[in-house]
Amino acid sequence: MLAGSVSPADLELPADPAELRAFAAAVLARAMASEQALAAEQTAHRETREKLETAQNSIKLTALQIEKFKVQLARLRRMKFGQSSERLAA
Numbered sequence: 001m002l003a004g005s006v007s008p009a010d011l012e013l014p015a016d017p018a019e020l021r022a023f024a025a026a027v028l029a030r031a032m033a034s035e036q037a038l039a040a041e042q043t044a045h046r047e048t049r050e051k052l053e054t055a056q057n058s059i060k061l062t063a064l065q066i067e068k069f070k071v072q073l074a075r076l077r078r079m080k081f082g083q084s085s086e087r088l089a090a
Contacts, residue, residue, distance in 0.1 A: 014020045 014023055
């Protein structure tokens with residue numbers, strides 16, 4: 001069969017037409033298997049990328065919620081402690 005880095009000039013092709021057809025079929029089968037493996041890897045990569053984007057969006061949403069809660073907490077603290085703190089300072 002074909003090695004990974006064999007050039008066409010280095011191949012010894014069968015002289016018999018039937019053997020040559022079998023060799024060509026084997027090469028074609030290997031190429032098709034490689035294409036299928038590549039397609040599977042591309043699909044897995046795309047799915048992983050989508051999961052990553054979903055996770056990144058979730059992180060952004062969580063960070064925004066944290067900032068919202070910080071603002072709410074600061075406002076509530078001002079409401080509860082702001083006036084009495086101002087009275088103590090005066």
